[in-house]
Amino acid sequence: MTSFVVRSSRRTEAIEITDLVERACHQSGISEGLVLVFVPHTTAAVFVNERADPCVARDIMEVLSRLVPEDFPYSHQEGNAPSHVRATLLGASVTLPVRAGKLQLGTWQGIFLAEFDGPRERRVMVVPVEAPGRGP
Amino acid sequence: MTSFVVRSSRRTEAIEITDLVERACHQSGISEGLVLVFVPHTTAAVFVNERADPCVARDIMEVLSRLVPEDFPYSHQEGNAPSHVRATLLGASVTLPVRAGKLQLGTWQGIFLAEFDGPRERRVMVVPVEAPGRGP
Amino acid sequence: MTSFVVRSSRRTEAIEITDLVERACHQSGISEGLVLVFVPHTTAAVFVNERADPCVARDIMEVLSRLVPEDFPYSHQEGNAPSHVRATLLGASVTLPVRAGKLQLGTWQGIFLAEFDGPRERRVMVVPVEAPGRGP
Numbered sequence: 272m273t274s275f276v277v278r279s280s281r282r283t284e285a286i287e288i289t290d291l292v293e294r295a296c297h298q299s300g301i302s303e304g305l306v307l308v309f310v311p312h313t314t315a316a317v318f319v320n321e322r323a324d325p326c327v328a329r330d331i332m333e334v335l336s337r338l339v340p341e342d343f344p345y346s347h348q349e350g351n352a353p354s355h356v357r358a359t360l361l362g363a364s365v366t367l368p369v370r371a372g373k374l375q376l377g378t379w380q381g382i383f384l385a386e387f388d389g390p391r392e393r394r395v396m397v398v399p400v401e402a403p404g405r406g407p
Numbered sequence: 408m409t410s411f412v413v414r415s416s417r418r419t420e421a422i423e424i425t426d427l428v429e430r431a432c433h434q435s436g437i438s439e440g441l442v443l444v445f446v447p448h449t450t451a452a453v454f455v456n457e458r459a460d461p462c463v464a465r466d467i468m469e470v471l472s473r474l475v476p477e478d479f480p481y482s483h484q485e486g487n488a489p490s491h492v493r494a495t496l497l498g499a500s501v502t503l504p505v506r507a508g509k510l511q512l513g514t515w516q517g518i519f520l521a522e523f524d525g526p527r528e529r530r531v532m533v534v535p536v537e538a539p540g541r542g543p
Numbered sequence: 544m545t546s547f548v549v550r551s552s553r554r555t556e557a558i559e560i561t562d563l564v565e566r567a568c569h570q571s572g573i574s575e576g577l578v579l580v581f582v583p584h585t586t587a588a589v590f591v592n593e594r595a596d597p598c599v600a601r602d603i604m605e606v607l608s609r610l611v612p613e614d615f616p617y618s619h620q621e622g623n624a625p626s627h628v629r630a631t632l633l634g635a636s637v638t639l640p641v642r643a644g645k646l647q648l649g650t651w652q653g654i655f656l657a658e659f660d661g662p663r664e665r666r667v668m669v670v671p672v673e674a675p676g677r678g679p
Contacts, residue, residue: 449593
């Protein structure tokens with residue numbers, strides 16, 4: 272298990288972390304199995320979607336802002352209630368296949384940290400789990 | 408693999424299960440790896456978010472109720488169609504890191520069962536998976 | 544790790560893949576642990592919910608279409624921006640318990656591929672991970 276830190280610079284922002292996760296996988300020595308990518312935060316999330324056009328990640332964040340509005344009769348009184356709800360809709364983790372030591376992402380897929388209450392430092396945990404094969 | 412039962416007392420309700428999952432992990436003897444928390448139900452879900460202020464979990468449930476309304480032209484005719492959709496938006500499982508035998512949750516994170524069609528008894532399955540280390 | 548291909552026939556469609564995942568698990572020889580079901584796509588997703596009444600999966604897809612509308616000021620200019628957002632709200636994977644070589648789904652649960660930009664061929668990856676037990 273390893274982790275790395277990402278610094279966000281805006282309140283709401285999607286930050287691509289594919290290369291950082293790939294490197295953590297490589298350093299772990301995992302060959303075949305899966306990797307869990309987890310954020311130990313309650314106003315940030317992780318998701319997988321298109322990396323080729325950064326507009327896609329922006330659209331995802333924008334739609335979430337509209338779906339979970341700022342003005343709603345929230346009970347939580349710290350001003351960041353919608354950040355908690357948005358993060359929960361995406362989820363605190365993604366789990367990805369690994370084969371021959373490489374993340375098995377699709378051609379267009381990247382991994383993103385979703386910041387909903389920045390700017391902040393966020394930690395991302397990477398847990399590789401080897402799936403013992405049954406020989407060559 | 409173990410499981411435990413949670414009893415909900417309202418139609419819609421978030422019930423914290425962090426301590427029950429922690430105990431199941433401990434009893435499994437897992438040292439390092441991950442744990443899957445899964446509900447074998449279609450109108451309940453599991454999510455991870457703030458446990459310090461219970462208002463946050465209530466806000467999450469409340470926003471889901473507004474996003475997925477009662478009055479919509481649903482095809483499923485058993486009266487609980489929105490419960491299915493709400494549960495699907497959160498998901499039937501979460502996966503969490505474990506290190507030195509302890510769940511690696513963030514300071515503010517807790518694990519919640521989301522009940523969308525209670526009151527009922529719900530079962531929660533806990534699957535610890537050891538990630539064989541390469542250490543000493 | 545194995546994979547199979549599913550062909551969708553409409554733009555938006557939920558296709559049940561429970562039996563295909565069950566077969567992939569069986570063929571892998573996994574006994575106890577978990578299985579990751581992952582789509583390497585950015586406009587398709589995977590979810591778990593009721594299989595008994597196919598109306599439920601249709602309701603899920605229909606609500607997602609209303610929540611993430613076609614007419615929104617999207618940045619991504621390829622005409623399928625809402626497909627990306629809908630797929631992200633469901634997620635690219637599910638993780639499921641396995642015991643005695645069988646998927647531990649609840650009575651009503653099935654696994655679905657969610658197509659948001661079809662018709663297309665989609666690949667589904669299945670990664671079984673044995674959780675070494677501590678003996679009988």
